[in-house]
Amino acid sequence: MGRTLAEKVWDDHVVRRAEGEPDLLFIDLHLLHEVTSPQAFDGLRQNGRRVRRRDLTIATEDHNTPTLDIDKPIADPVSRAQLETLRANCAEFGVRLHPLGDVEQGVVHVVGPQLGLTQPGTTVVCGDSHTSTHGAFGALAFGIGTSQVEHVLATQTLPMARPKTMAITVEGELPEGVSAKDLILAVIARIGTGGGQGYILEYRGPAIERLSMEARMTVCNMSIEAGARAGMIAPDETTFAYLKDRPHAPRGADWEAAVAYWRTLRTDADAVFDAEVVIDAAALAPFVTWGTNPGQGAPLSACVPDPASYEDASQRLAAEKALNYMGLSAGQPLRGIRVDTVFVGSCTNGRIEDLRAAAAVLAGHRVADGVRMLVVPGSVRVALQAVEEGLDQVFTTAGAEWRHAGCSMCLGMNPDQLAPGERSASTSNRNFEGRQGKGGRTHLVSPQVAAATAVLGHLASPADLTEAAAPATAGV
Amino acid sequence: MEAFTTHTGRAVPLRHGNVDTDQIIPAHWLKKVTRDGFEDGLFEAWRRDPDFVLNHPERQGATVLIAGPDFGTGSSREHAVWALQNYGFKTVISSRFADIFRGNSLKNGLLTVVLAQETIDALWALTEADPTTPVTVDLHTRQVHAPGITAAFDLDENARWRLLNGLDDISITLHNEHQITAYEATRPTHKPRTLTI
Numbered sequence: 001m002g003r004t005l006a007e008k009v010w011d012d013h014v015v016r017r018a019e020g021e022p023d024l025l026f027i028d029l030h031l032l033h034e035v036t037s038p039q040a041f042d043g044l045r046q047n048g049r050r051v052r053r054r055d056l057t058i059a060t061e062d063h064n065t066p067t068l069d070i071d072k073p074i075a076d077p078v079s080r081a082q083l084e085t086l087r088a089n090c091a092e093f094g095v096r097l098h099p100l101g102d103v104e105q106g107v108v109h110v111v112g113p114q115l116g117l118t119q120p121g122t123t124v125v126c127g128d129s130h131t132s133t134h135g136a137f138g139a140l141a142f143g144i145g146t147s148q149v150e151h152v153l154a155t156q157t158l159p160m161a162r163p164k165t166m167a168i169t170v171e172g173e174l175p176e177g178v179s180a181k182d183l184i185l186a187v188i189a190r191i192g193t194g195g196g197q198g199y200i201l202e203y204r205g206p207a208i209e210r211l212s213m214e215a216r217m218t219v220c221n222m223s224i225e226a227g228a229r230a231g232m233i234a235p236d237e238t239t240f241a242y243l244k245d246r247p248h249a250p251r252g253a254d255w256e257a258a259v260a261y262w263r264t265l266r267t268d269a270d271a272v273f274d275a276e277v278v279i280d281a282a283a284l285a286p287f288v289t290w291g292t293n294p295g296q297g298a299p300l301s302a303c304v305p306d307p308a309s310y311e312d313a314s315q316r317l318a319a320e321k322a323l324n325y326m327g328l329s330a331g332q333p334l335r336g337i338r339v340d341t342v343f344v345g346s347c348t349n350g351r352i353e354d355l356r357a358a359a360a361v362l363a364g365h366r367v368a369d370g371v372r373m374l375v376v377p378g379s380v381r382v383a384l385q386a387v388e389e390g391l392d393q394v395f396t397t398a399g400a401e402w403r404h405a406g407c408s409m410c411l412g413m414n415p416d417q418l419a420p421g422e423r424s425a426s427t428s429n430r431n432f433e434g435r436q437g438k439g440g441r442t443h444l445v446s447p448q449v450a451a452a453t454a455v456l457g458h459l460a461s462p463a464d465l466t467e468a469a470a471p472a473t474a475g476v
Numbered sequence: 477m478e479a480f481t482t483h484t485g486r487a488v489p490l491r492h493g494n495v496d497t498d499q500i501i502p503a504h505w506l507k508k509v510t511r512d513g514f515e516d517g518l519f520e521a522w523r524r525d526p527d528f529v530l531n532h533p534e535r536q537g538a539t540v541l542i543a544g545p546d547f548g549t550g551s552s553r554e555h556a557v558w559a560l561q562n563y564g565f566k567t568v569i570s571s572r573f574a575d576i577f578r579g580n581s582l583k584n585g586l587l588t589v590v591l592a593q594e595t596i597d598a599l600w601a602l603t604e605a606d607p608t609t610p611v612t613v614d615l616h617t618r619q620v621h622a623p624g625i626t627a628a629f630d631l632d633e634n635a636r637w638r639l640l641n642g643l644d645d646i647s648i649t650l651h652n653e654h655q656i657t658a659y660e661a662t663r664p665t666h667k668p669r670t671l672t673i
């Protein structure tokens with residue numbers, strides 16, 4: 001019988017398979033950052049162990065790094081200590097590190113792909129749930145806990161039980177103005193935050209094949225928000241073109257051998273998935289969340305749902321709690337919801353195409369009075385590219401703040417946070433209570449919706465901007 | 477890792493579904509570089525409310541957490557497990573756990589027990605009516621006991637064996653190091669490397 005993409009990559013990495021044991025998988029690439037690694041390095045030290053494969057390990061700093069004044073010492077002593085711990089650990093164990101100020105620094109899931117380290121048919125792990133991002137290349141990539149980080153450092157393997165597979169087939173074509181972010185938010189709303197639990201998702205179908213690599217990363221990034229361990233997309237010409245000539249892409253004969261292998265990584269026609277969901281791309285529209293988990297979303301043109309409309313008691317309760325926390329009432333149109341802050345960035349939407357999309361909407365407009373807009377590139381490389389294209393000028397001219405690379409307001413571990421009660425439209429991936437700062441309220445949106453929202457001061461799509469354009473530009 | 481065999485303790489009924497890791501331990505706690513000292517961060521936002529169940533005097537010293545479905549969703553932070561353990565919980569019962577959280581918990585000796593929601597409803601009712609109700613989680617028999625309730629749970633044999641014996645995964649793996657070395661020798665040269673050594 002045929003095998004799925006996930007099964008092929010899995011099988012190619014089994015170091016040991018024995019009855020009654022989880023498979024022992026070889027890990028091709030281990031990404032590290034400052035938050036989930038210190039206790040793992042401590043464990044190595046306590047047991048007198050070394051990093052087995054320094055040549056398959058790489059670290060960067062992202063979660064705690066400030067996005068302003070990066071040339072000054074980090075003000076928060078605890079954040080500073082965590083970064084210094086990573087630096088000391090990398091020096092002691094000989095791990096390659098891209099610290100703050102380095103040209104390759106950035107959010108770990110932006111850095112791996114842009115260096116060409118993330119490749120089809122590899123296994124990629126990181127102590128971070130959004131490692132699923134790398135699945136966009138047809139890699140088997142999943143987030144792990146700190147004990148597993150230690151395990152990979154010490155052995156370059158992980159014991160894992162093989163998850164089931166689920167196909168998410170997206171038929172048709174995305175309508176104009178509908179982005180990969182809208183697509184994945186709609187998928188999560190459809191299958192629920194637990195719907196992918198126990199599965200590796202494979203996104204496939206014509207609408208997926210047409211996506212750029214960066215859009216595919218946005219989709220795979222949020223697989224974890226559907227509860228899945230990983231999300232994957234079969235590599236194709238788009239993938240190969242993205243990888244060609246990247247710093248760590250194979251070269252010469254190795255490139256030929258790699259591409260030949262990569263071409264085999266497609267789900268066989270007779271392979272069977274454990275579950276399948278079919279989505280019609282043509283029916284999708286700009287999508288936003290109204291609640292406190294990423295599954296609580298709806299098309300921008302809809303209204304805040306009535307909790308009473310849920311048949312399932314726990315969903316009803318969850319919706320009531322969410323509306324209470326978000327300060328919203330049932331029946332309120334989503335489009336009218338006013339925001340204080342707009343955040344464009346994160347490993348979901350902090351790549352160059354995301355910045356281009358937001359800038360294209362923002363150009364010729366101004367950020368509404370009373371709205372703060374933060375644009376945080378996902379990496380230093382993305383920032384440099386944006387500057388080369390003049391995007392930073394578009395943002396600052398419109399009144400947005402152009403910041404240095406990092407996770408920033410995605411999770412508020414650095415100074416970029418929401419104040420209690422503040423409301424944001426955010427291109428990140430989690431709208432959990434307090435995620436962007438204590439008491440902060442988050443609506444997840446695409447970069448296009450974020451930019452339109454910044455201009456109008458309430459949740460809006462670029463189409464709303466054209467309608468409102470005459471008065472808005474007249475005032476500038 | 478601490479072994480888990482059988483445990484009896486009082487319970488905290490947590491009638492919340494979708495308890496994400498940002499609720500279990502907020503991000504600002506993640507700056508610590510140790511595995512301990514997270515107890516005060518556990519459910520930090522909710523604990524500011526005096527009515528939150530963990531704040532009730534009769535719940536002090538409870539060691540069994542009984543939560544709604546989809547416990548531990550969100551980030552991979554193992555700090556969520558450490559916070560629960562630092563606070564004193566030995567086991568968490570829910571009808572469904574997020575995968576990464578579950579993996580992390582079992583690696584640290586925090587037993588996560590999956591039971592049907594009806595059983596959890598019954599356990600909630602029982603422990604809310606009488607906070608002193610003892611709840612027993614027995615890994616030998618793979619059963620949960622409370623007065624009038626006996627429920628079996630699944631846990632794969634390998635994970636169970638490691639928990640019962642408190643075995644550390646890394647030592648088990650290094651026992652088979654020759655297989656890792658053999659695999660490495662066959663890896664194609666086109667695979668990426670971060671460094672030339």
Ligand code: SF4
Pocket residue numbers: 062063107108109128130346347348406407410411428429
């Ligand atoms: S950008 Fe956000 S989701 Fe991505 S790694 Fe950073 S904190 Fe995590």
